[in-house]
Amino acid sequence: MPxxxxxxxxxxxxxDDVGLSVEAANHGAIRPYEAAGFVPYGIELRALNIADVFYDEILMNLDLSRQG
Structure with a gap:
């Protein structure tokens, strides 16, 4: 992704690092992040509450110190 x-x-x-979080069921976003080298390292349960529905978030990191 450009x-x-x-x-x-x-x-x-x-x-040295870039971190992000993405909604756990958003596979359309998770795949490009993984393709770019981001690695999941944890999950934040019930991170979002929208209209009384809770959503988990995947925590991801890209270690730039190991690039190149």
Whole structure:
């Protein structure tokens, strides 16, 4: 995905890691993050409450210090 590539390319110039969270059932977002090198490392249960429905979030990290 061009946006993920642009953000991570910029991040490489100033940080060692990029973290994000994504709704656990949003496989359409999880797949491109994993393809870009993000690794899931945890889950935040009941992270979101929308109209009394709770949603879990997957925590992901990209270690830029190991890139290149």
């Amino acid at each position: 946006l993920i590539a642009a953000v991570t390319a910029y991040a490489e110039t100033c940080v």
